[in-house]
Amino acid sequence: MCRETLSKCYGRVPGPTSLGVAIFVYASQEAAAEAIRQLINPVRLYSLSYKALVGRDLKILEAAPLFDLRRALQQETRLVLISRLPYQASIKQLEQELNCFGQLTQLRRYANRAVATMRSAAEARSLVACRQLLVDGREWKLSAGCRVDEDPSQPDLYSHVKRQTPRTSSSSSFNSNQPVYELSVLQLSIADRQRLYEVLQSGQAFPCKKDALVKGLSLDLLNKARKLLQDSRKSVEEPPPSKKPRFSGGQDYSYSAYQPGLQTMSDEEKLQYFYALNSKPGMPPYYR
Amino acid sequence: MAERTPHQLLASSFLITDIGDQTALQLQTLLSAQQVTVTAWDLNGAQHRYAEAFYNTIAEAERNYNLHCVQSPMRLFIKRAMTTIWVSGLPAVLSARDLFTSLQEATPGLHCVTVPKNPE
Numbered sequence: 001m002c003r004e005t006l007s008k009c010y011g012r013v014p015g016p017t018s019l020g021v022a023i024f025v026y027a028s029q030e031a032a033a034e035a036i037r038q039l040i041n042p043v044r045l046y047s048l049s050y051k052a053l054v055g056r057d058l059k060i061l062e063a064a065p066l067f068d069l070r071r072a073l074q075q076e077t078r079l080v081l082i083s084r085l086p087y088q089a090s091i092k093q094l095e096q097e098l099n100c101f102g103q104l105t106q107l108r109r110y111a112n113r114a115v116a117t118m119r120s121a122a123e124a125r126s127l128v129a130c131r132q133l134l135v136d137g138r139e140w141k142l143s144a145g146c147r148v149d150e151d152p153s154q155p156d157l158y159s160h161v162k163r164q165t166p167r168t169s170s171s172s173s174f175n176s177n178q179p180v181y182e183l184s185v186l187q188l189s190i191a192d193r194q195r196l197y198e199v200l201q202s203g204q205a206f207p208c209k210k211d212a213l214v215k216g217l218s219l220d221l222l223n224k225a226r227k228l229l230q231d232s233r234k235s236v237e238e239p240p241p242s243k244k245p246r247f248s249g250g251q252d253y254s255y256s257a258y259q260p261g262l263q264t265m266s267d268e269e270k271l272q273y274f275y276a277l278n279s280k281p282g283m284p285p286y287y288r
Numbered sequence: 289m290a291e292r293t294p295h296q297l298l299a300s301s302f303l304i305t306d307i308g309d310q311t312a313l314q315l316q317t318l319l320s321a322q323q324v325t326v327t328a329w330d331l332n333g334a335q336h337r338y339a340e341a342f343y344n345t346i347a348e349a350e351r352n353y354n355l356h357c358v359q360s361p362m363r364l365f366i367k368r369a370m371t372t373i374w375v376s377g378l379p380a381v382l383s384a385r386d387l388f389t390s391l392q393e394a395t396p397g398l399h400c401v402t403v404p405k406n407p408e
Binding site: 021022023024025029031038039051052057059062063065067069070074077079121122145 | 303305327329331332333336338371374375376377378380382386387390391395396398399401404405408
């Protein structure tokens with residue numbers, strides 16, 4: 001079932017591959033028992049000449065009760081996701097911390113997370129079993145780097161609502177240390193985040209100046225911030241005003257209707273143009 | 289406090305999980321069953337075990353099930369829901385639809401085929 005044997009047998013398999021395991025659900029227990037008998041001795045399957053089943057060393061088993069095989073198989077991966085990394089954590093430090101659990105074959109560091117590839121799935125499993133690592137007083141969250149088994153074309157629209165549910169009543173306090181709404185802030189784009197911080201710092205209701213305090217916003221404050229953010233975005237993303245003159249010097253002087261290239265300008269026009277370029281506000285318009 | 293409604297079994301056997309390292313004989317005496325079969329399987333080295341206890345009659349199985357359902361640390365499971373089977377050793381590139389259409393002819397009563405993806 002492991003990746004090594006898969007790649008050994010089939011080489012590099014393109015596209016989505018399975019682990020060679022299938023789960024069959026039958027209408028009744030009798031039908032399931034009959035299917036097991038059929039699959040153990042696949043006489044009828046030979047007549048169907050179905051390549052996936054015929055001539056293979058199949059192992060057929062009644063599903064163990066109360067065991068989620070799909071979830072268990074999703075954990076059989078060599079990839080481990082490490083999230084909630086502090087910005088000070090270096091790759092060397094990551095290597096040192098993870099080497100205790102097994103040999104690392106690849107390590108990639110992103111902003112506040114990293115992806116580690118262990119040598120075997122067993123090593124990755126032992127690492128994921130810890131769930132978190134306590135390093136320098138910070139908790140690094142560990143999770144199996146499995147492929148999401150959901151339909152990506154239908155994103156969970158309410159995921160941010162689920163994440164924002166306050167855990168306790170104390171989490172709604174302004175100076176709470178619990179980063180309940182951290183994800184919602186991080187979900188914003190960089191430009192939006194910058195705008196949000198600007199709004200938060202400028203607004204009367206948000207005297208906080210540190211990013212850490214922004215992460216601890218309560219829901220009502222966050223909604224307020226969102227509203228402010230939307231307002232600020234409107235002002236920034238307004239449609240651009242009508243075309244400005246190519247060169248305009250003084251306050252009352254403009255060439256809005258006249259924008260030829262220098263090649264086609266006459267001497268008089270060129271003089272006007274250079275005067276406009278060098279003129280400062282308050283200077284009188286070009287007059288000959 | 290309201291009395292618990294006893295479970296009704298449709299077969300003369302039931303399944304037991306969380307059995308630890310107990311042997312079939314130990315389970316047989318513990319559950320006072322006629323016969324106990326233990327099934328062991330492994331997933332990448334990790335051993336998993338579950339057992340099935342058989343009785344002479346459905347009534348006897350039902351009585352023992354309701355008795356041990358509350359007292360025993362093991363988890364008992366009515367067998368009527370055992371409609372799922374696992375098949376391993378299939379090729380890596382596999383279509384659930386193909387499996388379903390071909391197996392529907394060979395094994396009647398097939399409801400659903402799931403092929404778990406390779407997590408990597």
